[in-house]
Amino acid sequence: MNPDPLDILRRPDPDVAPTAALTARLRARLAADADGQHGGAASPAEDEPNPQVVAMDIIRHAKDTRSRLNDSRRRLAVLGAIAAAVLLSVLFIAARRDEPRELDVVDSPVTEPTVRPTTSSAAVTSSATITSPTTAASSTALDEALLGLPVIRSAADAAVTSRATATKPAQVVTGGSSVWVILDLGPIQRFDASTGELVGTVPLQLDNFPTRPAVAFGSLWMATECRTIN
Amino acid sequence: MSNDQLNRIDLDTGQIIAHITIPGGLRGVGGAIPDGPVAAEDGIWVLSDESGLDRMLVRIDPSTNTIAQTMPAPRGADNLGYGFGTVGVSHVPLQGDFGIYRVDPTTGAVLADIAILGGPFKIRSAFGSMWTSGVEPDPGAVAGSPNGGALFETLNRIDPATNTVVAKIPYAAVAMDWHTDFVEAAGSLWISSKTALLVRIDPTQNRVVDRYLPSTGGGGVATDGQAVWFTGWDDAQLHRLPLG
Numbered sequence: 001m002n003p004d005p006l007d008i009l010r011r012p013d014p015d016v017a018p019t020a021a022l023t024a025r026l027r028a029r030l031a032a033d034a035d036g037q038h039g040g041a042a043s044p045a046e047d048e049p050n051p052q053v054v055a056m057d058i059i060r061h062a063k064d065t066r067s068r069l070n071d072s073r074r075r076l077a078v079l080g081a082i083a084a085a086v087l088l089s090v091l092f093i094a095a096r097r098d099e100p101r102e103l104d105v106v107d108s109p110v111t112e113p114t115v116r117p118t119t120s121s122a123a124v125t126s127s128a129t130i131t132s133p134t135t136a137a138s139s140t141a142l143d144e145a146l147l148g149l150p151v152i153r154s155a156a157d158a159a160v161t162s163r164a165t166a167t168k169p170a171q172v173v174t175g176g177s178s179v180w181v182i183l184d185l186g187p188i189q190r191f192d193a194s195t196g197e198l199v200g201t202v203p204l205q206l207d208n209f210p211t212r213p214a215v216a217f218g219s220l221w222m223a224t225e226c227r228t229i230n
Numbered sequence: 231m232s233n234d235q236l237n238r239i240d241l242d243t244g245q246i247i248a249h250i251t252i253p254g255g256l257r258g259v260g261g262a263i264p265d266g267p268v269a270a271e272d273g274i275w276v277l278s279d280e281s282g283l284d285r286m287l288v289r290i291d292p293s294t295n296t297i298a299q300t301m302p303a304p305r306g307a308d309n310l311g312y313g314f315g316t317v318g319v320s321h322v323p324l325q326g327d328f329g330i331y332r333v334d335p336t337t338g339a340v341l342a343d344i345a346i347l348g349g350p351f352k353i354r355s356a357f358g359s360m361w362t363s364g365v366e367p368d369p370g371a372v373a374g375s376p377n378g379g380a381l382f383e384t385l386n387r388i389d390p391a392t393n394t395v396v397a398k399i400p401y402a403a404v405a406m407d408w409h410t411d412f413v414e415a416a417g418s419l420w421i422s423s424k425t426a427l428l429v430r431i432d433p434t435q436n437r438v439v440d441r442y443l444p445s446t447g448g449g450g451v452a453t454d455g456q457a458v459w460f461t462g463w464d465d466a467q468l469h470r471l472p473l474g
Contacts, residue, residue: 155427155442155469162467169461169468171411171450176241179452179459181468190244193454196470200244204237209409212450216269217292219247220239223256223267223276 163196165189170208175215182210188222236267236276238295248295252288254278265352266310268317270335275317277303277310287317287338301338304331311353313360314390316341318353320362330362332393342393346386356414357433359396360388363410363421366398383410383423387436397436401429409463415453416473422460424448428471442471 166189171182178199179191186206192199204224213222234255238248256264256279267276267290274290278300285307291298304319311318316332323329327345330353334341349364366384382400389396402425412421418439421429424447430440447464458471 152426152441152443155444155471158442158471160427160442160469160471162462162469165461165466165468168463168466169449170409170463172452172459172461172468173450174452174454174459178241178244179454179468181461182450184463188239191468193456193459196468202239202244202246204246211265212411214267214269214274215241216274218241219292220241221267221269221274221290222237222239223252224235224237 161196163191170210171212173213173215173220175220180213180220182206182213182222184208184210186210186224188220236274236290238292250290250295250297252276252278253297254286264307264309265320268310268312270312270317272335273298275310275312275335277307277319287319287333289335303338304333304340307331309351309353311355311360311362313353313355316390318360318362320346320350320353328364330360330388332390344388344393344395346395348381348384350386351409352411354412354414356419358390359433360390361412361419362386362388363412365404366400383425385412385419385421385431387433399431399436399438401431401438401441402426410448411450413451413453413458415455415458420451420453420458420460422448422451424463427462427469428458428460 165181166183166187168184169181169189170184173180173182174193177193179193179196180202181189181191183189184206185208186204188202188204189198190200190202191197202220202222204222206222206224211223213220215221234252236250236252236256237246238250239245240247256276264277267274269275270289272289273292276288276290278286278288284305285303287299287301287303287307288297289299290296304321306321306323307319308322309320311320311330314332315335317335319331319333321329321331321343328347328349329343329345330350331340332342332344333339346362346364347366350362352361352363354361362385364384364386365381367381381404383402383404385397385399385401386395387397387399388394401421402423410421410423412419414420417433419431419433421431423429424445426441426443426445428440428442428451429438430442431437432439446462446467446469449461449463451458451460453459453473455473457473460469460471461467462469
């Protein structure tokens with residue numbers, strides 16, 4: 001179990017008292033030596049420690065104490081940095097959640113047709129149009145500040161059209177005359193590339209964040225966990 | 231015992247015409263199915279998970295819908311791509327860096343190991359280069375600056391002749407639950423990102439030239455030559471941007 005680095009601030013350092021005692025002994029011994037040198041009468045007692053040894057003890061204790069304090073300060077600095085990072089992350093996520101939704105899309109409900117529509121126009125006539133953003137996302141501001149990315153274009157100005165998918169669309173590929181949208185957990189929705197209309201569903205049960213399928217040899221190749229939806 | 235499969239779906243009818251069981255399954259390092267399958271001239275490649283980190287590269291013959299070739303993948307293999315006559319295999323840093331192996335599809339020999347700092351996650355070929363998405367620190371950050379720890383989704387451009395990264399193109403700040411993809415269309419690379427609806431990169435300048443908002447949470451991106459199709463994962467939308 002690791003000691004709490006804050007303990008160093010809460011309890012008296014056990015090395016302080018011994019060091020003070022040793023310092024007092026050293027001073028006493030130096031005073032006695034001085035008296036002996038000047039008076040010539042006194043001689044060191046047999047059990048008195050050598051002043052150099054005592055001094056080394058003091059230095060060693062001081063180094064040990066400083067080392068422990070430095071270790072504690074390092075641990076406190078690391079803990080402080082971790083706490084600050086966690087706090088900033090929480091604040092960032094909270095700020096993101098509070099941002100107003102910029103997409104104002106009114107979609108007609110998607111229903112699966114019984115007859116595949118004929119291809120006629122490149123326009124996706126029944127879909128909604130994305131409105132111009134009114135505020136920039138905080139991440140976008142970060143992008144611009146750090147990367148100097150170019151000015152944003154409005155999706156609405158670029159004539160982007162949209163339509164709802166059944167659930168969250170993780171992947172999209174094109175093949176044949178269709179746009180295949182792979183949904184989280186499945187299935188695969190198939191839209192007509194010319195009209196944008198939903199023309200069918202492939203009943204596959206998938207994982208979260210399913211991988212992008214390959215389109216080749218006249219087929220769509222999709223990795224799954226084997227289960228078809230009955 | 232995993233029962234993961236590769237499903238073949240007819241592009242004209244939308245019907246599932248084959249289920250091909252992959253021995254050992256298709257699970258990736260983190261438990262997710264790795265990116266792939268990928269198409270090559272002679273079949274469909276997948277990365278199996280038959281023996282943990284020691285995976286197998288598996289080629290499916292489209293004329294028989296059976297496994298035609300199996301060979302050991304480089305250790306730590308994670309995602310697949312195909313281009314310039316080699317199978318691109320991203321790898322996790324078991325010993326050194328993240329990176330991409332270029333594997334000879336005939337012998338399984340590793341022809342090159344290209345270090346990528348963070349990632350790589352997707353491997354695509356376009357404009358005579360290999361491209362891979364990853365995560366990098368802010369390239370302009372000054373040591374000790376407040377932004378020194380920022381991370382960005384970054385495209386790495388690799389010269390297949392020298393197997394070196396010739397450009398790093400940051401395009402968005404890394405967001406939580408981010409996932410991204412990119413596709414070539416109309417002379418540009420188009421990226422679906424968590425923090426922008428769509429990002430366009432000019433490969434002649436190796437930089438971002440357009441970003442479209444509002445952000446709807448990134449998903450997939452594809453093209454049929456007439457438009458760029460991309461998905462908003464957060465709000466369950468399929469978007470279409472006409473080209474030209």
